[in-house]
Amino acid sequence: MSWIKLNLFYLHENIFMKVAIGIDIGGTNTKIVIADEKGNVLADQQNPTPSASAEGTATIDDLLVKGLQDFLDSDRAKAIVASTSEVSGIGIGVAGLLDRKKGIVMQSPNIPAINGLPLREKFEKEFSLPVVIENDANIYAYGEKWVGAGKDFDNFVLLTLGTGLGGGLVYKGELYEGPVEIGHMTIVPSGRYCTCGSYGCLESYASGRAILDKAISSLEKGTDSLLAKCCEGNFYKITPEVIFKTALDGDTLSREVFREVGQFLGIGIANLINILSLDAVIIGGGLIGAWDMFITELKREVTKRAFKPLSTNVQIMKSSMTKDAGSVGAAGFLFKKISASPVSLSS
Numbered sequence: 321m322s323w324i325k326l327n328l329f330y331l332h333e334n335i336f337m338k339v340a341i342g343i344d345i346g347g348t349n350t351k352i353v354i355a356d357e358k359g360n361v362l363a364d365q366q367n368p369t370p371s372a373s374a375e376g377t378a379t380i381d382d383l384l385v386k387g388l389q390d391f392l393d394s395d396r397a398k399a400i401v402a403s404t405s406e407v408s409g410i411g412i413g414v415a416g417l418l419d420r421k422k423g424i425v426m427q428s429p430n431i432p433a434i435n436g437l438p439l440r441e442k443f444e445k446e447f448s449l450p451v452v453i454e455n456d457a458n459i460y461a462y463g464e465k466w467v468g469a470g471k472d473f474d475n476f477v478l479l480t481l482g483t484g485l486g487g488g489l490v491y492k493g494e495l496y497e498g499p500v501e502i503g504h505m506t507i508v509p510s511g512r513y514c515t516c517g518s519y520g521c522l523e524s525y526a527s528g529r530a531i532l533d534k535a536i537s538s539l540e541k542g543t544d545s546l547l548a549k550c551c552e553g554n555f556y557k558i559t560p561e562v563i564f565k566t567a568l569d570g571d572t573l574s575r576e577v578f579r580e581v582g583q584f585l586g587i588g589i590a591n592l593i594n595i596l597s598l599d600a601v602i603i604g605g606g607l608i609g610a611w612d613m614f615i616t617e618l619k620r621e622v623t624k625r626a627f628k629p630l631s632t633n634v635q636i637m638k639s640s641m642t643k644d645a646g647s648v649g650a651a652g653f654l655f656k657k658i659s660a661s662p663v664s665l666s667s
C-alpha cells in the first residue's frame with residue numbers, strides 16, 4: 321500500500337479531526353507539514369528557502385506564500401484537507417527576533433531579506449486563516465513539550481546546536497514567548513568575535529561555526545592533524561562532518577575540537593541550571609550526530625560547576641524529533657493559540 325493510501329485510510333478513521341499547517345523557515349530550507357491535533361504528520365514537504373534576489377521583483381514573503389500555495393494544490397495535500405473537518409490555521413517558525421504584536425521579523429541574521437516584511441498579515445490575507453509566528457528555536461521547544469522529549473518536564477531548555485546555537489525555554493509547563501538568546505551569553509571575557517557584535521559568546525565556542533574556527537586556526541598555526549590532508553589542502557573547504565569523521569579516526573585535533581564544544585556548552589548549561597532550576601536540557605540540531613564526542617566533557621563540566629541541589633536530577637538528553645521539530649512545533653503552537661484565544665491571535 322502506498323504512503324498516500326495509508327494516510328487516507330488513517331484520515332477515514334479521523335474524519336472529525338482538525339489539522340494545522342506548520343512552517344519552519346530556516347536559513348537553508350523551509351519545511352511545511354500538515355499535522356493533526358495529536359502531532360501526527362499527515363503530509364510534509366521541504367524546499368530550499370527562497371531567495372528574493374533570485375526571483376526578480378518578488379519579495380521573500382510572496383515566494384513563501386507561493387510555496388505554501390503550491391503545496392496545498394498538490395493532490396496529496398488536497399486529499400488530506402478534504403478529509404478533515406477544519407484547517408485551524410498556519411503556525412510559522414522563523415529564525416530571528418520578532419515583533420509578535422505586529423507579526424513581523426525585526427532581525428533575521430540568516431534570512432535578512434525577510435526583515436520588516438508583514439509576514440503574519442500576508443499569510444492571513446492570502447489564505448484567510450489565523451496565523452501565528454514565533455522564533456524557530458522557541459517553536460522547536462514547544463514541539464518537544466507537545467509531543468517530544470520534553471513532554472514530562474515542566475522546566476527545560478532546548479538548545480539547537482547547528483551552524484549557530486539557538487535556544488528555547490519551557491518554564492512552568494509553558495513556552496516562554498520571548499527572545500532566549502542563550503548562544504549570546506558571554507562565556508569568555510575578551511574571547512572570539514561573535515556575529516552579534518560582541519565577544520566571547522557561547523555560540524563562538526559551541527556551534528558548527530565554532531568548530532570550524534577552532535580547527536582552521538589550529539591548522540593555520542601548523543598543528544599536525546589528519547585534517548591537513550583533507551579537502552586538497554584547502555582548510556576553508558573543511559566542514560563539521562569532515563572533522564567528525566577524522567575524530568572517529570582518532571585525530572587528536574578533531575577530538576579536541578569536539579571536547580571543547582562539550583566543555584563550553586557544559587559551562588553554559590551549568591549557568592542555565594543555576595538560574596532556572598531546570599528539570600532537563602534537550603539538545604537538538606545538526607551536531608548531535610557527534611553526541612559521543614562531546615557529551616562526557618559536557619556532563620563533567622555541568623557536575624563541576626552547577627549548584628549541586630539544583631543539578632543532581634537534571635536530565636541532559638538528545639532531541640527526540642530531529643526531523644520535523646520546527647514545523648510540527650509550529651502547527652502545535654497554532655492549535656494552542658487558537659484554543660487560548662479563538663477570536664484574535666494578534667495580541
Ligand SMILES: [Zn+2]
Nearest residue numbers: 504514516521
Ligand atoms: Zn554573540
